[in-house]
Amino acid sequence: MTSSNRPAGEVPRVRAGRDRGIPDATVARLPVYLRALMTLSERGTPTVSSEDLASAAGVNSAKLRKDLSHLGSYGTRGVGYDVQYLIYQISRELGLTQDWPVVIVGTGNLGRALADYGGFVSRGFRVAALLDADPAKVGQQVAGMTVQHVDKLEAVVQESGVAIGVIATPAPAAQEVCDRLVAVGVRSILNFAPVVLQAPDEVRIRKVDLSIELQILAFHIQRATGGQLPALAGEQEPEGAT
């Protein structure tokens, strides 16, 4: 049939209505700015210019200003941004003024490292439960919590109002865990297993994949050195440094 899915008279507005749409690229940088601001705050710095904050965050200053302009006009021309106020505004925009209960599924090496991770709790995130399928792991104490059986997943999610699921199981189990999380209403998932999870569009999935990161780095090394190991590439041509 190949029916044209584009009604001829339709206005091609994608995000009609709310103008609150903050670009994805900006959202991804806000946490970086927030962290830089926290460092400044600890040092007692009262205000910061876009130039200095951008430098601390590792971005272009014009980009930083444009990013912040999406939140509103919180700077003072000729002065800069009030550190405390900006921390509050970014936190509010990211939804960090409230507590987000998180469930971690899979309490292996990685799951335990995540549970122990201090920066986890330091923002508004709280580990609501640690789950595992291995009977030997259930009942263990990890980071001050008792590991529960993964059968309790649905109960835990509903009782604690879990909004975010973290998957740290082996790859073969990840899709099933994902399906169960989605079935009980979790719509945000952070996946550490090396698989592409299939889920409905309304579920937001982010992945962290060490192996992919290394492969990207390897590509660039090879591109730069022509495929030689850098340490060896340098030995062929003695370059000043003897």
Next chain:
Amino acid sequence: MTSSNRPAGEVPRVRAGRDRGIPDATVARLPVYLRALMTLSERGTPTVSSEDLASAAGVNSAKLRKDLSHLGSYGTRGVGYDVQYLIYQISRELGLTQDWPVVIVGTGNLGRALADYGGFVSRGFRVAALLDADPAKVGQQVAGMTVQHVDKLEAVVQESGVAIGVIATPAPAAQEVCDRLVAVGVRSILNFAPVVLQAPDEVRIRKVDLSIELQILAFHIQRATGGQLPALAGEQEPEGAT
């Protein structure tokens, strides 16, 4: 006087010359395709269409075809792509046909999990050394290797021809470790510490940051639910209760 650095008659080509420039976005997806292809290979599938492979990788099929077209014309019209051949071509492009020695600095919870991680070695990556500053950790066996003191960093990098450094130390130590890695010639770094590392432009730094990922997810949840916890959003409104 804002001298125009753009000669009027100049063609705005940025990457003139080599057409080998593969877009960053494409490079970031190649490892995903590779993984999907490995799965197909294990099942003995001889060929795959762009539609099927794209579906397995979670991307649009046109995007996949364009990505692969940057490597060359390795498909057969009317048939699809030969799985084995494509695995080889992508591996070669990413530089995975050789072994990349990696050094992991910081052997805490995360560093140990990384060292244990099977998918690490499964591709062309090999842990050349595990380093830590804590005398209590030095000498311990982790993933079949002996943890060495971080003082050996320079020696290990040079002897093993380490091309990639992984930083899994606490945040305050990360910049110093980074500086030392850069000083001995490492130009690709994967950073797990929650800091923005400062390094020369020629050093390629990628970061993995759990906390940032969670904050991005939190933003979208809040945007979707208006700031309520999703589990609570569906419940009754406190109506006239006061």
Next chain:
DNA sequence: ACGTCCTTGTGAACGTTCGCACAAAGTGAG
């Protein structure tokens, strides 16, 4: 040999992101 069917590879349109450059807006000295 030839036509039909299938899938690749890519031109072109569209959307997003980036960064320059500068007007607008505020500070502070005299």
Next chain:
DNA sequence: CTCACTTTGTGCGAACGTTCACAAGGACGT
């Protein structure tokens, strides 16, 4: 108050990325 100076907020063009749509190319049956 006025002027010099600093820094924000943003218009705009360029670069980059995505997606549609289809011509080109190859396989395969007849």
